[in-house]
Amino acid sequence: MANEVIFHSIHLPESWKLENYLKTGGYDALKKVIAEKIPAEEIIAQVKTSALRGRGGAGFPTGLKWSFMPRQFPGDKYVVCNTDEGEPGTFKDKDIVRFNPHQLIEGMIIAGYTLGATAGYNYIHGEIFECYERFEAALDEARAANLLGKNILGSGWDFDIHAHHGYGAYVCGEETALLESIEGKKGQPRFKPPFPASFGLYGKPTTINNTETLASIPYIVKHGGQKFLELGKPNNGGTKIFSVSGHVNKPGNYEIGMGTPFKDLLEMAGGVRDGHKLKAVIPGGSSVPVVPAEIMMDLTMDYDSIAKAGSMLGAGSVIVMDETVCMVKALERLSYFYFEESCGQCTPCREGTGWLYRVVQRIEHGEGRQEDLDLLDSVAGNIMGRTICALGDAAAMPVQGMLKHYRDEFEYHSKHKKCMVSGV
Amino acid sequence: MANIEMDGKALSVPDGSTVIDAADAAGIYIPRFCYHKKLSVAANCRMCLVEVEKAPKLLPACATPVMEGMKVQTRSPKALAAQKAVMEFMLINHPLDCPICDQGGECQLQDLAVGYGKGGSRYQEEKRVVLNKNIGPLISTDMTRCIHCTRCVRFGQEIGGIMEMGQIGRGEHSEITPFLGHAVSSELSGNMIDLCPVGALTSKPFRYKARSWELKHTASVAPHDSLGSNIEIHSKNGTVLRVVPRENEEINQCWLSDRDRFAYEGLAAKDRLRRPMIKQNDVWRECDWQYALDFAVHALQALKEKHGAQQVGALATPQATVEELFLLQKVMRGMGSDNVDFRLRQSDFSADAGLQGAPWLGMAVAEVSKLDSVLLVGTNLRADHPLLALRLRQAAKHGARVSLLNPLDDDLFMPLAAKAIVSPAAMAETLDQVRRVLAGETVSGDAQKIAANLQQGESKAVLLGNLAQHHPQFSELHSLAQQIAAACGAKLGFLGESANSVGGYLAGALPAAGGLNAGAMLNNAPKATILLGVEPEGDTYNPAQAMAALRSADLVVALSAYKSPTLLKSADVLLPIAPFSETSGTFVSTEGRVQSFAAAVKPLGEARPAWKVLRVLGNLLALDGFDYDSSEQVRDVALTGAVSVKLNNTLKTLKPLSKVTHGALQRVGDVSAYHADAIVRRATSLQTSHAAANNARMNGALLSSLGLCEGVLIKVSQGEGSAELKAARDDKLPDACVRVAAGSAATATLGGLFDEIKVERA
Amino acid sequence: MLSSESLIQIDREVAKYPPNNKQSAVMSALRIAQIEKGWLAPETIEFVATYLEIPAIAAWEVATFYNMYELKPVGKYKLTVCTNLPCSLMGAQSVVEYLQDKLGIGFNETTSDGKFTLKMSECMGSCGEGPLLTINNHKMRVQLTPAKIDEILAGLE
Numbered sequence A: 001m002a003n004e005v006i007f008h009s010i011h012l013p014e015s016w017k018l019e020n021y022l023k024t025g026g027y028d029a030l031k032k033v034i035a036e037k038i039p040a041e042e043i044i045a046q047v048k049t050s051a052l053r054g055r056g057g058a059g060f061p062t063g064l065k066w067s068f069m070p071r072q073f074p075g076d077k078y079v080v081c082n083t084d085e086g087e088p089g090t091f092k093d094k095d096i097v098r099f100n101p102h103q104l105i106e107g108m109i110i111a112g113y114t115l116g117a118t119a120g121y122n123y124i125h126g127e128i129f130e131c132y133e134r135f136e137a138a139l140d141e142a143r144a145a146n147l148l149g150k151n152i153l154g155s156g157w158d159f160d161i162h163a164h165h166g167y168g169a170y171v172c173g174e175e176t177a178l179l180e181s182i183e184g185k186k187g188q189p190r191f192k193p194p195f196p197a198s199f200g201l202y203g204k205p206t207t208i209n210n211t212e213t214l215a216s217i218p219y220i221v222k223h224g225g226q227k228f229l230e231l232g233k234p235n236n237g238g239t240k241i242f243s244v245s246g247h248v249n250k251p252g253n254y255e256i257g258m259g260t261p262f263k264d265l266l267e268m269a270g271g272v273r274d275g276h277k278l279k280a281v282i283p284g285g286s287s288v289p290v291v292p293a294e295i296m297m298d299l300t301m302d303y304d305s306i307a308k309a310g311s312m313l314g315a316g317s318v319i320v321m322d323e324t325v326c327m328v329k330a331l332e333r334l335s336y337f338y339f340e341e342s343c344g345q346c347t348p349c350r351e352g353t354g355w356l357y358r359v360v361q362r363i364e365h366g367e368g369r370q371e372d373l374d375l376l377d378s379v380a381g382n383i384m385g386r387t388i389c390a391l392g393d394a395a396a397m398p399v400q401g402m403l404k405h406y407r408d409e410f411e412y413h414s415k416h417k418k419c420m421v422s423g424v
Numbered sequence B: 001m002a003n004i005e006m007d008g009k010a011l012s013v014p015d016g017s018t019v020i021d022a023a024d025a026a027g028i029y030i031p032r033f034c035y036h037k038k039l040s041v042a043a044n045c046r047m048c049l050v051e052v053e054k055a056p057k058l059l060p061a062c063a064t065p066v067m068e069g070m071k072v073q074t075r076s077p078k079a080l081a082a083q084k085a086v087m088e089f090m091l092i093n094h095p096l097d098c099p100i101c102d103q104g105g106e107c108q109l110q111d112l113a114v115g116y117g118k119g120g121s122r123y124q125e126e127k128r129v130v131l132n133k134n135i136g137p138l139i140s141t142d143m144t145r146c147i148h149c150t151r152c153v154r155f156g157q158e159i160g161g162i163m164e165m166g167q168i169g170r171g172e173h174s175e176i177t178p179f180l181g182h183a184v185s186s187e188l189s190g191n192m193i194d195l196c197p198v199g200a201l202t203s204k205p206f207r208y209k210a211r212s213w214e215l216k217h218t219a220s221v222a223p224h225d226s227l228g229s230n231i232e233i234h235s236k237n238g239t240v241l242r243v244v245p246r247e248n249e250e251i252n253q254c255w256l257s258d259r260d261r262f263a264y265e266g267l268a269a270k271d272r273l274r275r276p277m278i279k280q281n282d283v284w285r286e287c288d289w290q291y292a293l294d295f296a297v298h299a300l301q302a303l304k305e306k307h308g309a310q311q312v313g314a315l316a317t318p319q320a321t322v323e324e325l326f327l328l329q330k331v332m333r334g335m336g337s338d339n340v341d342f343r344l345r346q347s348d349f350s351a352d353a354g355l356q357g358a359p360w361l362g363m364a365v366a367e368v369s370k371l372d373s374v375l376l377v378g379t380n381l382r383a384d385h386p387l388l389a390l391r392l393r394q395a396a397k398h399g400a401r402v403s404l405l406n407p408l409d410d411d412l413f414m415p416l417a418a419k420a421i422v423s424p425a426a427m428a429e430t431l432d433q434v435r436r437v438l439a440g441e442t443v444s445g446d447a448q449k450i451a452a453n454l455q456q457g458e459s460k461a462v463l464l465g466n467l468a469q470h471h472p473q474f475s476e477l478h479s480l481a482q483q484i485a486a487a488c489g490a491k492l493g494f495l496g497e498s499a500n501s502v503g504g505y506l507a508g509a510l511p512a513a514g515g516l517n518a519g520a521m522l523n524n525a526p527k528a529t530i531l532l533g534v535e536p537e538g539d540t541y542n543p544a545q546a547m548a549a550l551r552s553a554d555l556v557v558a559l560s561a562y563k564s565p566t567l568l569k570s571a572d573v574l575l576p577i578a579p580f581s582e583t584s585g586t587f588v589s590t591e592g593r594v595q596s597f598a599a600a601v602k603p604l605g606e607a608r609p610a611w612k613v614l615r616v617l618g619n620l621l622a623l624d625g626f627d628y629d630s631s632e633q634v635r636d637v638a639l640t641g642a643v644s645v646k647l648n649n650t651l652k653t654l655k656p657l658s659k660v661t662h663g664a665l666q667r668v669g670d671v672s673a674y675h676a677d678a679i680v681r682r683a684t685s686l687q688t689s690h691a692a693a694n695n696a697r698m699n700g701a702l703l704s705s706l707g708l709c710e711g712v713l714i715k716v717s718q719g720e721g722s723a724e725l726k727a728a729r730d731d732k733l734p735d736a737c738v739r740v741a742a743g744s745a746a747t748a749t750l751g752g753l754f755d756e757i758k759v760e761r762a
Numbered sequence C: 001m002l003s004s005e006s007l008i009q010i011d012r013e014v015a016k017y018p019p020n021n022k023q024s025a026v027m028s029a030l031r032i033a034q035i036e037k038g039w040l041a042p043e044t045i046e047f048v049a050t051y052l053e054i055p056a057i058a059a060w061e062v063a064t065f066y067n068m069y070e071l072k073p074v075g076k077y078k079l080t081v082c083t084n085l086p087c088s089l090m091g092a093q094s095v096v097e098y099l100q101d102k103l104g105i106g107f108n109e110t111t112s113d114g115k116f117t118l119k120m121s122e123c124m125g126s127c128g129e130g131p132l133l134t135i136n137n138h139k140m141r142v143q144l145t146p147a148k149i150d151e152i153l154a155g156l157e
């Protein structure tokens, strides 16, 4: 069941070219929608049936999100794709844009059609600039083939897509920060409500989805929501791309059915690097709590299973760590990340991320005090749930997760002024 | 209305209000920093988190709309825990330097820290230090104290109309700053001092002058424009140390212009006149009041006897109080003269006969924010009427169409629906085109568009600004505006120039029976002339002519707060009077609002309130009816009956459009904002903040046709008078116009504001 | 201030957005300006702001918020190494050490010949191919080894 939905053409040379995409049945879904004039409600119903949940991290049901867009809104509406992938451990959207940009474009056009949008924007992480350029080239191809732009496929309907690049700010992955960024401002998240569906890009109704979410749409339209659902498990429909990084032999993206056991995924990724054994896994990108090996090995890869283990599937970014990893050092690096990436707008995150980082750094450098552990826990708790966007939570959760499972390492560092793992 | 419950109290609140609005209305205090009722909601400080039943997380009260049946707890254990946690975060990087902070005693952070903070700090790491910025002479910065509420940033974007401050960088490294090396220059910048909840932005002129709790507060009224902004004067030991806005939603809301805020520095100018002085044999000497008054009275009487009452006259600044203006005209009339006026910068009085009342705004100030369409004629709006500009900006934000007919095209920081930028000489002609379009004719160009905009909307106005009122064809502009307003159903209004531009009319301080008006007296002064607060070099339409006229008078008795060089040259007696801060009195604002105020501090030296001086003068001249005990008594006599019936903008007789002939180049003489009156001219910080104003501006075509380039020193001359100024290029100016602002010493030697001007290389 | 080619590129970006939303193009415009000038001097930022009809401070906010803009001069080649956790697990630290040794500079430093500047960065969204770096923001080189680094450096004139 691997590579069923999105990476189905990845084996082809120059799979990103329009002609190659067309050869594998590309744009059939769009043609079907246009030829049969499938009503928007019908498409939304199929998406609901598919149990497709947002692949950007929060796992919000896509069909439901689409139904929030006001129907009879005079004036512009927008579809925005989130390819700002900057969460450490996540690199799947890059490969979608790199190897199968047309499927994303097709998904965005169908979304635009369904949601009555006048234009679409794809916000692409600045660091993968070559993919931004490739996406723009794909847009040109689609326009030239009348799949995009004015009077799409003779339907009388106009819809265009543009690429907008980020330039080095993780927080722009947050959907409202991303909108601000498209508007040419700093990427500072907006307070919600109002949600983008009523007040989005330029204040107009807007639907924002992750790249993988939108790239799944053509399959659902073509094969029906039920078929997609059956690729995964109930409430966790479809295949999902898992980005595996860290201490494995074959890091990379693996598109597999939702609910596949973690064991199998680890095996696909070539297993833990030779001569080492699994210590822990961060199963959903750097923001989610770490899960120790013993627990992880029993989990299946879907939203519900991972949530039960006290963590989150997030964007499906699996960071694998073997026994050589010092959790204090790992947390120091992650805490630095959130400190560096806080947008600076709201108080708990702006002030708290620096506090967390400095205390962890102190512990790592042998200057920890016994009371620091409780302090860390308390400061993280004081950030949680009190910020404008989820970056605050994202900074707090790794701290709490690490302290929960690896408190002994932190205590050892503070007490002995050296590392329990490396001994130095 | 929505029914909600807050802290167990049942409340009924208007739909669409937020939890914080509801709490404020109910007297429940929710702590906050970033929220401000006049700014957009940022919800970034997180101080106002409250518990709402059924909401999974705490919600910021400032950004949460009320909903029917909502149950809110502002002080539940969860809410308090969050508020305390946020407070802790707020303080970890704060310098806690309250003992040396100017905000001490009026700092929201300090106040809330007492209620929500902890004794010791759990934060043991290094604190952030942020470099201070030099953002100009008005605002002092201490950016380490900043709590990133972004009120100052939002103020610029939403109220000031220009984004001057921003937040650069991100996360803990973010800093509030203007663009690299730029000073803040908005005419409303001081409001950021009030908005800043901590001591990051404080008043530079006030810096280290006093602790807030040592200050005496006196309610007063701002005297530098006609809005009647409500202010509070803060003083210590008899010295005014600062001025802050006093909130009045109908007038200035919570805002104040920089001019009204910082002009107080002029009250303590070095050249304040502290004792009476007389000039004998060309030598000035100080004397006591008795001597000075006797001298003045004898001289006045002698000259009246010799030349007749027609050779006695009085001129007053429109910044004088109603009481002062009333008593001044009473002295004149008591002496048998009708020669009295306060309209010092007006040059065309030919409509006087047609006036049926005092020209005024024509509507309430608050209505300005609600206009749908407005035509502004002849105004340097942001400089002359900063808070009316703010109101119009609010209107424009809500879709009002603002049109402009003007010789100046300075950015008003609001979108303009149409504009005609023409030379002063062409203004009446262009306005007539607008009239003709509304009468059914078709003309080409800007006038057509302006007229089209005036045909839209319900609530409309045609407003004549200071430039129109000073204009040599003022009566024609007035007549045309009246016809246009009638044709499109708009209100006709005047943006009053000074604190008492309306009050002067009500007090009768202008000729009523064929006496000389200001223009006539400043052209050919009566042999005996009394000046009340007048500085001829800065306050008149044609300073060169005014000074010559006064020098040729036999006697000039000047009641003045300052010992200005021109008065020393032209006057014979100087009587020290108290400026507005040192006397009680009344201003009638441009909307006809009568506002009385008390003295904030005692008069400086031997200065006396002018109403008392005039009372004594009246008595010494043996005139009847000068036995007033208080300024209130004077006011009640001066302003009998309802004010509203005395306000009238409609001319009985219209003045027809005349053919104008003018020289090759015409001066556009606006009055620079910080030279508008005697007090502000001496306000040092404002002067340094806008020092660059003294140049002669013209468009590129004119510059090159004169063989000049930007920055060179040139000689501009009007009649006998000339000045050396720097040439500056402003392509937005109409052809054949040279903009030379009036009011400052550099241009005091020049002639009429809109008269012919010559330019040559210096 | 900017070449006409750059302005043409900026105009193309402006056209992506609805009328009256020129500000949307500021990120691209600053990128284009940076490519032409090597870094964003205050005058460059002010020029871009004026060109897009936005306040200078608004453009400065943007230039300082996003990490890939350079507000100080950098070498001809800016090498930016991702050091976030996944890349670190996969050997970013030794790449950094190798580069620092070889170039004789630390992070945020430029070689004395002005050729190379070394920077560290947060996650570049390519962790599967770490350790990795970008050259002048826009060219990524992945799965780095000492040999590969030698080859890359040799290829940079």
Ligand SMILES: Cc1cc2nc3c(=O)[nH]c(=O)nc-3n(C[C@H](O)[C@H](O)[C@H](O)COP(=O)(O)O)c2cc1C
Binding pocket: A053, A054, A055, A056, A057, A058, A059, A060, A062, A065, A082, A083, A084, A085, A086, A087, A170, A171, A172, A173, A174, A175, A176, A208, A209, A210, A211, A213, A214, A389, A390, A391, A394
């Ligand atoms: C700090 C932060 C970073 C995020 N980064 C991304 C991202 O890189 N890509 C993404 O698709 N969603 C990201 N999200 C989630 C988005 O806000 C949003 O939920 C998502 O784009 C919605 O799309 P979906 O419903 O298709 O998942 C991020 C959220 C936060 C709070």
Ligand code: SF4
Binding pocket: A171, A188, A189, A341, A342, A343, A344, A345, A346, A347, A349, A350, A387, A388, A389, A390, A391, A392, A393
């Ligand atoms: S949580 Fe952090 S990143 Fe999110 S809005 Fe607040 S300060 Fe910005």
Ligand code: FES
Binding pocket: B031, B032, B033, B034, B035, B042, B043, B044, B045, B046, B047, B048, B049, B060, B061, B062, B063
């Ligand atoms: S006042 Fe509500 S978040 Fe600041």
